[in-house]
Amino acid sequence: MKTSLGAQTLLFPAPVLIVGTYDAAGHPNVMTAAWGGICCSQPPCIAVSLRKATRTHGNLTARKAFTVSLPSEDFMRQADYFGLVSGHDTDKFAAAGLTPVRSDMVDAPYVGEFPFVVECRLAHTFELGGHTQFVGEVVDVKAEESVLGSNGVDLGKLKPIAFVPGSQAYYRLGPWIGQAFSVGRQD
Amino acid sequence: MKTSLGAQTLLFPAPVLIVGTYDAAGHPNVMTAAWGGICCSQPPCIAVSLRKATRTHGNLTARKAFTVSLPSEDFMRQADYFGLVSGHDTDKFAAAGLTPVRSDMVDAPYVGEFPFVVECRLAHTFELGGHTQFVGEVVDVKAEESVLGSNGVDLGKLKPIAFVPGSQAYYRLGPWIGQAFSVGRQD
Numbered sequence: 001m002k003t004s005l006g007a008q009t010l011l012f013p014a015p016v017l018i019v020g021t022y023d024a025a026g027h028p029n030v031m032t033a034a035w036g037g038i039c040c041s042q043p044p045c046i047a048v049s050l051r052k053a054t055r056t057h058g059n060l061t062a063r064k065a066f067t068v069s070l071p072s073e074d075f076m077r078q079a080d081y082f083g084l085v086s087g088h089d090t091d092k093f094a095a096a097g098l099t100p101v102r103s104d105m106v107d108a109p110y111v112g113e114f115p116f117v118v119e120c121r122l123a124h125t126f127e128l129g130g131h132t133q134f135v136g137e138v139v140d141v142k143a144e145e146s147v148l149g150s151n152g153v154d155l156g157k158l159k160p161i162a163f164v165p166g167s168q169a170y171y172r173l174g175p176w177i178g179q180a181f182s183v184g185r186q187d
Numbered sequence: 188m189k190t191s192l193g194a195q196t197l198l199f200p201a202p203v204l205i206v207g208t209y210d211a212a213g214h215p216n217v218m219t220a221a222w223g224g225i226c227c228s229q230p231p232c233i234a235v236s237l238r239k240a241t242r243t244h245g246n247l248t249a250r251k252a253f254t255v256s257l258p259s260e261d262f263m264r265q266a267d268y269f270g271l272v273s274g275h276d277t278d279k280f281a282a283a284g285l286t287p288v289r290s291d292m293v294d295a296p297y298v299g300e301f302p303f304v305v306e307c308r309l310a311h312t313f314e315l316g317g318h319t320q321f322v323g324e325v326v327d328v329k330a331e332e333s334v335l336g337s338n339g340v341d342l343g344k345l346k347p348i349a350f351v352p353g354s355q356a357y358y359r360l361g362p363w364i365g366q367a368f369s370v371g372r373q374d
């Protein structure tokens with residue numbers, strides 16, 4: 001028996017995306033977003049939804065580029081902090097003691113200490129209501145050698161964080177449970 | 188030291204979304220999608236990206252409504268199966284032994300046995316290249332009473348699946364590790 005919970009933003013899991021941009025003066029900023037993900041394979045694109053009030057919204061609109069850094073579990077506190085304060089009045093990199101690194105591919109900075117980053121040029125901007133959805137074409141993905149295994153990124157080494165809407169909590173990613181495009185074969 | 192992995196669709200974790208639609212004759216169909224997630228808070232919206240070749244793409248375009256059911260881990264095989272075969276030539280519900288339930292809110296079916304469903308009316312359609320992004324306004328969310336706790340959906344009972352691009356694998360969601368909008372406070 002299913003119970004109605006009303007019209008809510010509930011879907012599990014959501015990612016923890018650290019969006020990096022420069023402002024007009026070239027100052028780096030970062031913010032945390034959970035409304036986003038991969039949205040196209042060809043060309044490879046990812047989407048992030050941001051409220052207009054954020055510093056990042058203005059930066060991204062002006063400079064048409066952004067990065068998405070993924071924190072490992074070790075950086076959960078810093079990732080959460082990036083979502084608690086506004087870049088309008090805080091140098092979040094300095095306050096968190098983390099390093100803005102200029103992307104060599106797009107006009108945006110990423111978090112040097114975080115193990116994984118996706119570098120994007122702005123491809124589309126869609127107004128959805130309270131949030132604007134920015135779709136970025138992926139220009140490059142970079143990862144620390146320490147999180148790579150024999151088959152690319154090793155999730156056990158990357159230790160990404162998942163966000164759970166509703167209870168507003170961070171969760172660890174658990175163990176591998178099956179291979180996609182395989183475990184469901186009926187033959 | 189970061190290594191370039193090229194322009195790829197890598198972001199962790201992604202969800203496992205079972206998209207339910209009716210065709211013109213009223214036959215229910217489902218397919219599995221991992222490119223999607225929450226994209227707006229007001230109005231509450233979720234996005235799913237689908238290739239034009241899929242049955243669901245045509246159904247959704249015609250009927251302007253869809254559901255997203257989330258499988259629990261117990262239904263991983265069926266969820267994977269829904270992504271392996273085409274609704275053009277298979278009655279996937281019948282083949283998987285699962286029950287299409289007509290939404291009481293929108294013109295689309297969901298998977299009765301799956302513990303959680305989001306019911307959407309189509310709000311926007313965006314062409315991104317190989318994928319079309321469908322943005323649905325959430326009309327209702329329903330969950331089995333067996334997965335609810337004192338604070339809404341209990342993730343330990345829901346047991347949602349995460350998808351990991353690259354290695355193309357399903358992962359369990361791990362334990363709670365911190366409270367968002369809280370753990371990063373510096374005061």
